[in-house]
Amino acid sequence: MTDLSHSPQGGLPDKRQVAASFSRAAESYDSVAALQRKVGAELLAQLPASCEPQRWLDLGCGTGYFSRALGERFTASQGVALDIAEGMLRHAQPLGGAQQFIAGDAERLPLQSASCDLLFSSLALQWCADFTAVLSEAERVLRPGGVLAFSSLCVGTLQELRDSWQTVDGFVHVNRFRRFEDYQRLCAASGLQMASLQAQAEVLHYPDVRSLTHELKALGAHNLNPGRPGGLTGRARMLALLKAYEQFRQPQGLPATYQVVYGVLRKD
Template sequence: MTDLSHCAVMKAVKQQQANNQSHLPDKRQVAASFSRAAASYDSVAELQRAVGTELMARLPEITPDRWLDLGSGTGYFSRMLAARFPESEGVALDIAEGMLNHARPLGGALHYVAGDAENLPLRDGSVELMFSSLAVQWCSDFASVLAEAERVLRPGGVFGFASLCVGTLYELRDSWQAVDGMVHVNRFRELAHYQRFCAASGLQVRSLDVLPHVLHYPDVRSLTHELKALGAHNINPGRPGGLTGRARIQALIAAYEGFRQDKGLPATYQVVYGVLEKPAAV
């Protein structure tokens, strides 16, 4: 790719990013929401465990001197990374102080750092592996996340991430649409946006694909309770304010019942898995 064509691609990517930015949550609200959820998070984190385990299995064979758990949350996967790479130095980084405070006594990483994925407080070329499971969907500027990954990775280093894309929680979204047409479900990027951002990042794409994960619940309340316990309830701009009336809740329940399966009420998560590599120095 010529310098001119690369600039054109980056300009288009930045414009698309700007078009979508207003639809994504404010990172201060994200940090506050997940900090409040720190104590309850692990008790309801079935999806997070499944997705992170899948991402771990997709990592190439690598023995890093230093790894970074980006969006480390309660530290569950920091501890898995420490077990997989016992001789490596681990860094757990999260924007939510409450999550770091919860994770630190449980161990796993050597360092616990409060930081933003779009502006990492790390030196250039300081890690060989970046692992990020279900965190970067909350970043409004994913191009900056990738630029930071390219900056802090050493040549030959790997960035493995799992995120969410359009189609996630479509059952809940469509049920609310039938009730009042307002924004009740978090919005996520389209797969095509992830593809464009990754292609323009300067990192080599080893793999990038979508795998749906479907969970089942006995009733709507169980699903909404879990989303709140995870800190992943609706924090989008345009969400309705105030309490939700009983009549609207009953209408939501009736609409969602139309999706019921033998296992219960389904909640679909469209998970994007990406494994990127920084080109080796020539």
């Protein structure tokens, strides 16, 4: 989940690695996607009451859970599900929800201009290094009056895991995220009108660190950053990580905080 608005050249994971990681996770993703369900449902609830699209796009559709939700909500509309990971699309397509399933990149949408009334994207755009290009493409593809509704992640996400690793070694173990202030600045400069933009913390709890790291791997969201350590993590380093993370323990378990950004923008 790397998303740096000011990263140095070469500081981001190769999108081919991102696509391959999520393709491999297609079969396991839904079993561990409770947070993704909650965030997507909240984003659906934030859609304007007047939103009745003729054609919608689920941008970063993953396994298609919200493509099916959009199809059920807008029964008279045409739906398009798009993802960079072809393995996700192969999983999603037999389950329906959309009329078209397309492999593509949010920074270069393979869609005609002014062809959609709603772009819905939940917890996918944090993978995009060029968020300005994402917003520009959304503005291009939307019809006048169309809506872009997105959720993403910002700085502070998995901070407990990041801080714990910092006590162990100097490698990059946790994916990086854009600052909320950058989302504000880029959305304000996009040419789209901001109906709402907010950040909200979601805290999950785990019995131990391995439960968290196994979940991240099952989601396809484990560490893909340049600078990550190669090979297996040594026993001594892992024990040091477990000790460091224990300092965060709460009565419910070990916390993992996600800082979720919700945005609803409209094209004049």
